[in-house]
Amino acid sequence: MTGVKRLFDWASRVKRPWIVIACAAFIVTLAMGVRQAFGLFLPPMSIELGIDRGTFGLAIAISNLVFGLAQPFVGALGDKYGAGRVVGAGALLYVLGLIGAATIGSAFGLHLTFGLMVGLAQAATTFVVVLGAVGRVVPAERRSLAFGIVTAGGSLGQFLVVPFAAMLLGDVGYHMALIVLAGLVALCAVLALGVAGKPAAPAEEGPRQSLKEALREAAGHRSYWLLNAGFFVCGFHVAFIATHFPAYLADKGLGLTIGASALALVGLFNIFGSYLFGLSGDFWRKQYVLSGLYAARGVVIALFLVLPLTPLTALVFAATMGFLWLGTVPLTSGLVGQIFGVRYLSTLYGIVFLSHQVGSFFGAWAAGWLYDRTGTYDAAWTASILLAFFAALVHLPIRDTPVARLQSV
Amino acid sequence: MRRAALWLAPLALLPVAALGLWLWADQATTIWLTGFFAACL
Numbered sequence: 001m002t003g004v005k006r007l008f009d010w011a012s013r014v015k016r017p018w019i020v021i022a023c024a025a026f027i028v029t030l031a032m033g034v035r036q037a038f039g040l041f042l043p044p045m046s047i048e049l050g051i052d053r054g055t056f057g058l059a060i061a062i063s064n065l066v067f068g069l070a071q072p073f074v075g076a077l078g079d080k081y082g083a084g085r086v087v088g089a090g091a092l093l094y095v096l097g098l099i100g101a102a103t104i105g106s107a108f109g110l111h112l113t114f115g116l117m118v119g120l121a122q123a124a125t126t127f128v129v130v131l132g133a134v135g136r137v138v139p140a141e142r143r144s145l146a147f148g149i150v151t152a153g154g155s156l157g158q159f160l161v162v163p164f165a166a167m168l169l170g171d172v173g174y175h176m177a178l179i180v181l182a183g184l185v186a187l188c189a190v191l192a193l194g195v196a197g198k199p200a201a202p203a204e205e206g207p208r209q210s211l212k213e214a215l216r217e218a219a220g221h222r223s224y225w226l227l228n229a230g231f232f233v234c235g236f237h238v239a240f241i242a243t244h245f246p247a248y249l250a251d252k253g254l255g256l257t258i259g260a261s262a263l264a265l266v267g268l269f270n271i272f273g274s275y276l277f278g279l280s281g282d283f284w285r286k287q288y289v290l291s292g293l294y295a296a297r298g299v300v301i302a303l304f305l306v307l308p309l310t311p312l313t314a315l316v317f318a319a320t321m322g323f324l325w326l327g328t329v330p331l332t333s334g335l336v337g338q339i340f341g342v343r344y345l346s347t348l349y350g351i352v353f354l355s356h357q358v359g360s361f362f363g364a365w366a367a368g369w370l371y372d373r374t375g376t377y378d379a380a381w382t383a384s385i386l387l388a389f390f391a392a393l394v395h396l397p398i399r400d401t402p403v404a405r406l407q408s409v
Numbered sequence: 410m411r412r413a414a415l416w417l418a419p420l421a422l423l424p425v426a427a428l429g430l431w432l433w434a435d436q437a438t439t440i441w442l443t444g445f446f447a448a449c450l
Contacts, residue, residue, distance in 0.1 A: 159426075160429050
């Protein structure tokens, strides 16, 4: 262990901002991309393990739940011990989870590996932890752009790893495909060196603040709650559309090619949107950009419903929503860092991210529940529009000036 | 000039986008039939 500790200490001394950003982006690319391919494993694993779709879905649901609930805690670990150690441990757990999933023979094993282990590992290897490391090495005036680049990495993972995993499944079967994906995730442990280092307290952040004090400060700040409310809506939109849009298109009689193309366009435009919204946060007030982003979502969804559904409108909707997909991440995390500083950025953003995941739960579940009762997605679409304008409004009164503690230095 | 370059930087990803679209076109049927998006977030 001493050797590993020395390696991480060495890495923390030689790091440069661009190395941290590049490594963080690649870590998120692999960690997000691999997990987003899990749905592809449903048919072959269900057949081999003799389980139904609900049992497989429960593993994914457990993973989602653990992923959300663990965010504040892994964030706190990242703030205390450094992102490198947390990402390294998370990558190891991720690899064990994938190899375990390739070898298990029961539903319980699937829930343990795909569900618990991967859910926890993914929390340790994605946005909340790595953005904290990036935030500490990038100057405040370039932080939003840096966060945008890392977020675009996650989008790239969705776009590239999913079809790659599909190709692997077809060529080598699901056991070997999982082993190959485990090999990809193992690279995160190496890349963790790039984000290593126990967080130093930035000089501009004043006297040492305890975690408890940081939490109390955020809880007493109205803007922090408004950010939580806004990010809840983001989670609702993304999960609703991700889960139910393919079924919606199928219900309306649009064919396979259009559905698959729509999914690809969401992934592709998400890359560009993540970067450009991150960049825009360095030029304009982030809360106003966020407000505009949510309002744009509301307008786009409303137009999509009002206009006749054709292949063209479905593809334009997918591309536009893809562009607006994760642009919220660099702006929201950037605001947290701007208002409260970066010392506890991972912890505080982890809590906001938990709010996102709660929204995701309702977006995926409530839309299905409403569909089962009404036979249409109309109510869910209407809720999405109303929530979009609600989020646009709640961002307007956010005060982005740093808290008094930071101003006094 | 530098500012314009920042906004245009994503164009550098066009080869990656082409690779991704090729992969998607190749695997679209598999991806669509398994409804991967239901499990992705």
